[in-house]
Every structure is written in structure tokens, then in C-alpha cells.
Amino acid sequence: MKHVLLTLTLFVSFFASAQIVNIPDANFKNALLNHNPVIDTNGDGEIQVSEAEAVTEYLNVYQKEISDMTGIEVFVNLQELSCDRNEITELDISQNINLKKLYCNYNDLSELDISNNTNLEVLQCVANNLSSLDTSQNLMIWHMYLASNNLTTIDLSQNANLQSFLAAGNSLTSLDVSQNSELQNLQINGNDITSLDVTSNQNLITLSVYSNNIGSLDITQNPNLEGLFVSQCGLSNLDVSQNFNLINLQCSNNNINSLDVTENTLLENLSIGGNQIVNIDLSQNVLLEIFSYNFGPISFLDISQNINLLDVSLINTQINNVDFSNSPNLCRLNMNNNFLLEYINLKNGNNEILVGGCANPLSLLNNPNLQFICVEDAQYAATNFTDIPPLATFVEDCSIANGDLNHITGTVKYDDENNGCDGGDVGIGGLLVNTTDGTNNFATTTISTGDYNLTVAENIYTTTVLGLSPYFTLTPAQEVDTFVGFNQTEIADFCIAPTTTANDLAVTLVPLNAARPGFEARYKLVYENVGTTELSGNVELDFDGTLVTFVEATPTETSINGNTISWDYSNLNPFETRSIEVIFEVAQPPIVEAGDVLPYTATINPVSGDAAPDDNVFELNQIVVNSYDPNDKQVLEGYQVLIEDVDEYLHYVIRFQNMGTASAINVRVQDALDEKLDWTTFKVLDASHAMETQLVNGSIDFIFDNINLPTATSDPEGSQGFVAFKVKPVSTVQLNDVVANAADIYFDFNAAIVTNTVFTKFVDVLGVTDFDTLNVVAYPNPANNILNIQADGSVSSIEIMNVLGQTLLTSKGNSNREQIDISGLSAGNYFVRVVVGDGSRVLRVVKK
Template identity: 30%
Template sequence: MKSTLLYIFLVLAPLGYGQIINFPDANLKTKLLSASTSNGVATGQVSTYNMNSDSWTPNQTPYYTVIDTNGDGEIQVAEALLIKGLALNSANITDLTGIEYFSNLQYLKCGSNQIQSLTFTAPNTLQYLNCDYNQITSLNLSGLTNLRTLKCSGNLLTTINTSNLLNLNWLHCLGNDITSLDLSSNSQLTSINCGGNELTTLDLSNQPYLSALYCSSNHLTGLDLSHCDMENGLFADYNALTFLNLKTGNYSWDYLQFSNNPNLQYVCCDEEDLDLVAAKLSTYGYTGCHTNTYCSFTPGGSYNTLTGTLSIDFNNNGCDANDIVQPFVRVNISDNSSSGTSFTNSNGVYHFYMPWGNYTITPQMENIDYFVLSPPTAIINANSSNGTFTQNFCVVPNGVHPDLEVFLIPLSIARPGFDALYKLVYKNKGTSTQSGTVQLSFDDAVLDFVSSNTAFSSQSTGNITWDFTNLQPFESRVINLVFNLNSPIETPALNSGDVLHYTATVLGQTDETPNDNTLNFHQTVVNALDPNDKTCLEGTTIAPGMVGDYVHYLIRFENNGTANAENIVVKDMIDTTKFDITTLLPLTASHTFETRISNTNKVEFIFENIDLPFDDANNDGYITFKIKTKPNLVLGDTFSNTANIYFDYNFPIATNNYLTSVQNPLSVTENESSTTMIAYPNPVKDALQFETIKPILKAEIYDISGRIIVAMGVTNNTLDLTALQSGNYVVKVFTENGVSYSKIIKD
């Protein structure tokens, strides 16, 4: 039977052009026969379609034409094949059967009729189809592989299959009953209007050219436009949105509307759009919604990626994969109009995301005189989009420079009667391998040393020493410590508000920057504390002699939610009138992180994919950094710092504002003892003896600039000063009667 039919078709094919087309719908036939050179029903000319104006531009005149050219009141196949466009609107048509013979059609308008079903299964040249405002419940477009525009608004569709429409640019299906829309095959779309449907989700991840989206009056709960161009605008009013991602890389929204989404909680956008979005939130009265850029850590839209490593060539044979990488090195980027900063991560890798342009890349070492950079700067010509560029830097030691650093980090609060955890970190910042000692001094009267994960070399009252060997350049080592604090009922008692004093010291070869060989850490005792807090390790005061030097900050965060936190960002707006932002350096953290600086003073510590648990044993994290104060601060000046902590899409949590003042500790008014104190011998070489009526509880030693050098316990009114360097000092001693001072000379 199939063979017979094929035979008949082949025999009769030459006669087909004269065949009269049967149109079951008389209204369709009447409309086609009415075509003239003036009424716009048909055209036989090749036309150019303008999607922006939704119109066809004639390439020749006259543009419109008669279909029934022989005037016999019928339409033959030959006549149908001459037609390129049909406009059959508002003709009471119910059935388009017969239209398939117009197989050279480029565009077809059949809107405002009574059509219930449309089927196009045979391949043809149709590029434009408008069937708006019919009663269509079924739409089969599988044969329209050349279709570029589809308009089917105002029908009764519950679903639409566009999987074969690979060239589709416009899709307008407004005002149907569509519950789902799969556009994964339609990557050429530039305009979508799917408003007034029943959509709950809309996946636009494969729409790089989408510039306009109208999706109002649906039930969408989330909308991610980060893969789209969105140059012309968004209309997403009257939905159920809780999340909106506007991070498209396009900073010139013609229209941006998302009103009447009362459940909206979070809007993510590009940095340049933050003010625009904030204004929208205010206009709409969305007081429960916040906005930031942290839904992703790459820009929206098209961008270039620059990455590279900083390696140390100690063998002076060129950098290779076997050389040590340098973590937490500042890398600056600039073009003619803007600048930014990134830092190498723990693997020595940095990266930037940037639009097209020409950029200058400059690493900034903490001690630049120690090294020679190759190249010292690099020029990147990123004259494309979505490109990847690599720029490595090789660092060669410039002579022998011994330089050690030490700092102490509290991993928990100091609570009376409980254990407190600490992390003692020492690091080789120089160019030569070092061996030496690390020492921690503390007030033994109120603290009991419990344990450390590294065996100590020696211990005395209020002092613990660890020896180390072969500390390589840029190597850091960590000693974890546990101390137990006196309770309020012990003698001497510890109460909330008291201050614990620790002094960490690292000694090796003669150091070129001895200021960071000692860190004095002052920790306030508390009964309870917000787990998302900020602390200046130097305490609430610094001496005038520390102005212009580094101060250290610790920011702690804790996941108190009910699910793991996938991403966490700590944002710190640095007061550039008090701090030198160019000196900021990250030190260490609880988890892998990256650091970037933008807008002159915005610092972001990014914990991407941290997946921080919410159970109490594992829900903590922290970041530490150091930064120099401005050198023009004077006695009585203050500086403060606070941070905002972002857990995924939640409102940020603000830390406390930690205030530190420039003050001479020896000038602070205290309950000074009226009892005479005698300190001897003076000058002193090792042990300093005291004569007082009441036993001495503890002592603090200050240099002549008022900077605390060490705080320690006193045993039998004797102070061990063996480790103290030669010089002039002031000893501050605490007894039950009060405080006394004595000037001493250390030989």
C-alpha cells in the first residue's frame, strides 16, 4: 500500500501545481481570495522582519499582492507557492487546513480567530508565526525548524514544546495556562513574554542572549538571570518570589520591575546595581528583603579571568612546579579608571575577573626589599570576552634577610572557671631557614596551663618556651594551647570585665623587623558573648609608640541556623582616615578563604563552599588580619572596626564595634598603693626582687614609650627577667592594696 501511494504521488507530482487546494473552512478561503495589492492580506515579496517593532520591511514595491491571480475563484498550488506572507487575523477562522500548501511562507499571522488546534509537522520555511488570541489547546510546531518568532498569547495552552525550534528568537505566550516551560533547546532567545500563566519555575540557564523578560503574574518563587544579557529589562511583578538573581553583568537596565512580591527575601546583583536595587526595595516597601553580590563570586554576564601564582626561586634556577608558593601576598590590578586588589590564597594562587580592557598587574610584597620580582609588573591586554589569561610571578631572594613573626589567636572566649583555647602561630617571613625559640608569657596567678599539642622545651612560672628548628622561608607553624581560668571564688578571682595579658615572642637570628617578634594580646574576660564578634588583639588601648605599626584583628563567626552554610562572606569597611588600607594582610583562618579589596576600602574575606555545619561542635570559624594605623594618630585619638557577616542568602550579622584608643597605659588613673615598694637589684640582670607589705599578684613591664612588653605572674615576690632584652623599662605591679610602679634598667 505504501509503495502504491508513493507511486501515485510520483506520477501525479508534475500535475500538482495546477491542483485546486481544498479549504474545509470557508472563512479561510474567503480571506485568502480577498487578498489585494492594498489590503495587506498577502505578499509575495521577500521581507526583512524587525523584531523590535514586530513588523516586516518590504524589499520591493508593490509589497502586497493578489493570491487568485487567474481570477477563477479558487486557489491553485502554483498560486500558493508564490506567497511569502499571510495576514489572516480576525476572520472567524476555525481551521487552517490547506495552509500547508503555502510551503514558501516566511510569516503567518492568524490571530484573533477561533482556532483550537495548530499542527505544523512538515518542514517549511516559516520564520514568523502569530496565532495570538484564539482558543488553541494543542500546538504542534515540530516541523517549524526555521521559526524565529512565535506568538501564541491569549490561548488555552497548558504546555508548549519548543525543542525543535533551535533558531527561535522571540517567544511570547502571555495569558495561557502553561504550568511548565522547557527552554533548554532555545539558546538563541532574546525576548520572552510568559506572563499570566501558571509557572512556578523558569530555568534560563541556557539563555545567554536574553535581553527582555516579561514573566509577571505567575507563581514563580525564584528567578536566576545570571546567565542572561538582560539589556532591555525585566518585568516580574505579581509573583511569589523569595529569591531574585540579577547578576547579569549588564549595568544599564532600561526597565526593572518586580513589585508585588511580598515574600521576597533576597536580591543578588552586580556591585554597580546595588544602589538601583536598594532604591527599588525601598519603593516597594520590602523591609524584609536585603541585597548583596554574594550569590556567586564571579561577575554576571561576560568577563575575562586572570589567574597566576607567586613562586619563590630559592635555587636561582627559574621558578618551576617544585618551588615554594607564597600565600597571602597582595596583588593589585588597575586600568585607566579603576583599581582593585586580590591576594594569593593558601596555594599561592590569585585571580581577577575583569571586562575587556588593558590592565596593569603588580604584586606588593610585605618586605619588597627582600626580593626581586620577575616581572615586577605585567600588562594584560584582555581585548575579548570570556577569555582566560595566566600571569605567573617569580620571586627571587635578594640576599639574606632573617625575619620572623608571631601572633596569638583566641579560639574561644575567656570565661571565668572554664578552659580557653588559643592558637600560637609563628612564621618565617625572611629569606633564610631559621631555628630558635617561641615563648609565651602569661599571668600564672589567674591562669593554669593545661596542655599544648607541641611539647614545650622549658616551663617556669608564667612562661613556656618551645624550641624550633629548620623553619623554612614562608613556612608557618602552629601550637594549639589550652588554659584554665580562675573562677570568681578562687584567689585571685577572675570576673567578667577583667583583662588577661599574654605576650608571645619568637627569637631566631638577629631580626630585620623586630617589631613583629612580639605580640601583646589583651583578652577581656566575659561570662557570655555573641559568637559573631570582632576583637583587636592589642586590646582597647595602644601606646603612642605603636602608632603607625600593625594592629591585629580577629573576626569570629558561628552558624546558628538549621542547615549548613554553603558560603560565608565577612565584609569589613575600613576607615581609611585611621588605617592604611594598603598595608592590610590576611594572616590565617579556620577554613580556606580568599581576600579581595574593592571600592578603596571594602575588604571581603570569602569562604566559598565552606559548608559550615550547624551543630555546636563544628559550627565555628574565624579570620585574622593585620593592618597599620595611620602614623598621624596622636594621644587621645581612637580607631574602631566592625564587620558584617553574610551566611548564604540571609541578612548580614553585624559584629560589635571594637574601639581602641591611643593612650599611655602608665598614665591611667588607678588605685595606686600607698605602700612603699622596693625593687632590687637595679640595674637587674635576671631576677628582680620586690619588698612589699602584701604579696604581688602579677606584674607588667612597659618600654619607655608606654607599650606593654610582657605580663607575667610573680613567684615569692620575684620576677624572672632573663629573657628581657637590655634597656630601660617601667614595672607595674599589682597587689591587694592596689598598683605601684618602678623604673628599672635591664643589663
């Protein structure tokens, strides 16, 4: 009998040890069978219970396309489990009570029960779908990484041993860390937290809360803090005077007026852009290596004590000059878009490092007033330093920078009597004067008195007046000046005289705002005498009275006959331009809906006897919209032009509005013309405010200095501005060519607002295109993390491309409002293709 019982006991024992674990997911089973170290120790192609129980240290099934982890419960002695980057929707670890470390990142978990895992010390569950997590039983846990889930709340009061908590990219609205006195690393950026108290966390080393709206933050009780990341938090002040160990401080895009970092002598990385900080003292930060102040009102920067500087970014500031002569290690400098910048001292004894010391080492683009860059070797700099404004001049003698570049000035007059220009002849405004050194072209438009001023460097320059019609002759045909050295001025006056008698008038209708159902639509009739004789006549505007109702005009109309408004004019001189402002009220729905077209026809008489009667008539077909971007660009000819009209002007209008919280002192509108447009034919038609126009190699800069544009909330109509101009396509444009154009609008030192991109296609037959009715807006632009897309119809897809046309991101959609995350893109310009139904639009956006 004893023999029988012994045999039975041995059989049961053998059966238990040989029992096979149920693992229904073939990918999970295959990962276990091929695991290193070996789990299937008997090599039978199965996992026995005894083999699972023998696994104690770790189990790694990273990226094995596993969707079902059934069988993991048998690994009862397991201390570390890594199942990252699979397709797991459920994970039962209730039997794995010895588990100390769990890594389940990048799965599809919506729930995770760790209440039985009381030995758990490390939990990483990034990029899942967790909306809640109970950690009250995990008293041993010291590290939690829960970024990119859907957490709205989490209770950490029982996790007294917690040292590291990372939960960026969730939906947390609050977080209590008062019981976590051991906390060293807290990263909760990209949530919806409105307040945070870290005064109990004296061991805190890293605090990252950027992209929340906490408003205020007290860090005076965190003496061990080394890294502080509080950008985009709505902070109005920040006291870091007690954080003596601070190494990295990022506090950009807040509302901070002043910042004292004189006590932070260990600081190596400082980013403070997008605030209202006018001055900052860096004299005590001798270890500083990286400094960034982009988009702010700072006008002076002393970095003479910061000898360890490696990387400096100063974009869109009010800095006039900056001296890097005490920064021998400087290997990256980005100082784009500083409109007041005139001088940079780069004579630091080590200019070579700015060529290959760092990626993208030197960028000084779009600094229109930058005159001198002092360097070690001017010839070396000219050969190796790219991304430099054409006018900027390299010099080795830094004392030269106290002076000025050279100037070509003069007056362009009209000799209507053909007896040579004299004191009785008047100057002509709006003419394009260009000078070239054979490589670069610098141009401006004459002011109303005919005067102009061009800034140039050392070289031989040829100056002339561009865009004159064959009716006129120019004397002299050109002026050649040679400049050796600086601080010199040459006078180049020009005289224009008629060569024939020609009646020639032109008219344009410029829309000053978007046409919306039930709202007023404002327009400007701009008419000009482009011939050689003084003329009188009338301007007429035809409109559709069923769609719009005439409200008023300035000057007052001479007559109204049905749907035709008429204004008489007299004594319009050659080169003279006049304008009429007209206001209509757009009918309400259902008479006028979004997508409808408002047709207008403007005519200037007399047409009979006009040398070029085609430009006596201008047709505008304005598309009605519901929502619109107040900063936009339009081509008035629309999205199609007949190839037979390729020698005619294209008319553009750029509109802007101050949507900020303070008046804009200065506004600049920059337009880099498409290469298929002939910049030498450029002509300003009208502008809302006094401005100066500069062209450098065909890129136009409209400068509205001291415009003092009020905010939209304080003065909706006064907060708006515009500039209208015309330019012809180049003569080589062919059938089906497309001209694409956008503009950048700068309000003071803020980042550029990028307008929509307008397209004009040259066709042989006019037809309906997807551009004609498709209204798409991308905002905010520039954007930081999330780009919003709004369209009149349902968005089916969004594609983001770089400037080379390479696709970087794609997103599907099913509504007229979509979002796409661009946080992973580097700062710069991108194109966004939005598909709506059978049509698409391409917009240009800027990533901050």
C-alpha cells in the same frame, strides 16, 4: 397668686438655661470657647448647659494639651467626640448616651467605660494604656481601633455588627471572632496570639496577623480576601488556592516550603522572603507589580509573564541570573548580596525609568560574581546607574552574557638561590596580588602553591604583588595587560628574590573564643618567617598561673617552666607560617570575674640578631566576660595604641558560629576596612577553614565555600570558625585619630549578622578608656521590630543614629537589659550608642 407662680416658673427656667458648666481644665475650656462651629453662642466667655446641650453633631478638641475632660458629661446630645493627642487619664462619657463616634487616640487612658454608650458605632482608642475593655453593651458598634494598648483579652461575642477590628501591638493571647460574621477588616499584628479561626468570617477582606505565633491558618473559607498579611507567624504552609480575589499577600519570615499562587490571578503585591521556598510559579500573576523575595534559597525566577512589574527586591538569594526584558515598567530593583548572581538582563526598552521612576531605583551592591548587566545603552547605564559592583560590566549584546569576563592568572614563586625562578622554586601562599585599571583595585591572596586568579572586565590592567618587605625584589615589578572584549586570559607570573640577608621573625596570639570564668579558653600561636633566611629556635608563651591553668597544646609543648610554655621549631623557611593551638582553663569566681584581664606574652626566638625585634614579642590582654556574642570582631592591640607605633600592624580576628537550625553550606565574612587602614598591607594570618580571599577597593571578602558548618546545638565546637589578619594604619594617621571597624557575616542566604564595632585610638600615653571594660551586646542583629541591649552595667540611655550621624531615636534605661522599638525605621544600617555609667559603646546594627 397666679402672677407670682408664673414669675417663679420663668425665673427657674431662665436660671437653668443660664447655668454655667463646670470645666476645671483651662485648656479644655479654651478649646470649647474657640471651637468651630461656635459653642459659646452668647459670647460671654462661658459654656452654659443650654449651649452644651445644643451641640449634637461633633466636638473636636484634638491636641489641646487637655488633661481633664470634666464637663463633657453635659454634652448629652453629642454624637461624635474627638479628643485625640491630649494628656487625658480619665474619660467619663457615661452621660453621653447619644454618642455614636469616639476618638480618644494618643492619651493616657488606663480605663474606659462605654457600657452606657449603647448607640456607639465607632471607637478609636489607639496608643493608650488600656488593659481591658468591655464591649458587651455596644451592640451597634461596627468599627473598633485599639492598637498599641496593653490588652491581654477582649470579648467580641456580643458585637455581631462588627466590620472592622484593629488591635495591633497589644498583648492578646487569643481572639474569638466566630460570632463576628460581618467582619471585613481584622488587623491584630504584633500580639501573642497562638491560634486563630477565621472560617466563620466569610466577608473578610483584609486579614493582618503578622508578628504572632499562630503556627497554622485556614483561609479557605474567606473567598473575599483581598489583603493577607501573615509574615512572622511561624507558618509551615499556606493554602491560598480559594482566595481568588487576593491582591496583596505578605507572608515573609515563616517556615513555608512551597507556595502556589497560580489561582491568585488578581495578585499585585507578593512578599515571600525568609522562607524555604525554592521555586515559585508567577506565570499566572500577570497583574503583579511588586515582588519581594529576600533571604531565601530560590535559585531560579521566571518573570517573563509579569509585564506589569514595578518594584522587585531579591536580596540574599541563590539566583544565578534573572531576565527583566519583559518588564518595561520596572522602576525599582534591589538585588544586593546575591553571591551567586552572574547576569542580569535589564534590556527592557525603558532603562530611563530606573533612574528617576521610583525612589532608590537601582541597587546591585555586594554581588561579587556579577559579571554582565545587559542594557539598552551601555554608556547611559554607566553614567546613570550607581550602586553597581565595580566588576559588573554593562553590555548591549545580551549574548555576551553567556560567556565570561577576563582573567589574570599566574604563580608567585620564591627564588632562594637568586638565579631566576625555575621549576625547582616553590610558590608562596598568602601574598597579596593586586590589579588596577587606574580607578578600581581588585586583589586576592595566593593559595599555598603560589597560584592566584583575578577576574577583570575590558580595560588596561596593571598587576603586581603588594606588601613585600625591603628584603626582597619582585620580577617583573608589574605586569600590564590590555583586554578588548571578553573570555580572555592573560598569564602574569612573578618571581621574588632576596636582596639582602635578614633574620626576621614575627608572632601573634589569636584568641579563638571568649574567656569566661570556669570555662576553657582557646588560642592560636601564629608564627612566621618574614625574613630571608631559614631559621630554627623556639616559641614561648607566658601566662598568669593564678588566673588560668594550662590544659593542652597541639603540637605538644617541648617544655613547661613555671608559667612559661615552650615549643621548639626548626627549618622555618622564608614566607612560611606555622601555628600552635593552646587551651587554658579560666579560674572560677571569685578568682576570676567578668571584667578581669588575662595577660599573655608570646615570644619567638631568636630575638638576638633579628632585623625587627619588636614583632618577635606579642602581648595579649584579654578581657573576661560572662555573656558574649559568638559572632564578633576584636582588635588584639586593644582600644589604644601609642602614636609612635603607628607604623606597626594592627591584628584583627573575626569569629563566627552557626547558631541556626541547619548546617551552613557557605559562609562569607565581609570587612569594609576603615579608611585609616592601608589595605595594601593586608595579610591573612590564619583561618579555621579553607577559604578564598578577595579585595575590591579595600573591602575584604573572606569566602568559605563548602564549609558545611554544623549547628551549635549539634556540634558546639565544630560550629565555630574564625579568620585572623593584620593590616597597618595609613601613614597619615595622627594623634587622637580613631580607627573603627566591623564585619558582616553571612550564613548561606540569611541576612548579615553584624559584628560589634571595634575601636583603636592613637594616643601619646596609654590610659584607661571606657572601651576597656564596657561589654555591650545588641541582639538580634539584624532586627525587625525590637532591639535588645544587654550590658555588664545599668544602661542609662540608648541613641540610634543613621550613617550620617543624625539621631533618629533615643531611649532611657535603668537596668542592664533594655529594649528599643525600631519598627519605625526603614531597612538599612544604623549606629547605636549605649551609655553605661560614665562610659559608652557604639554598635552597628542592621534593620531588616
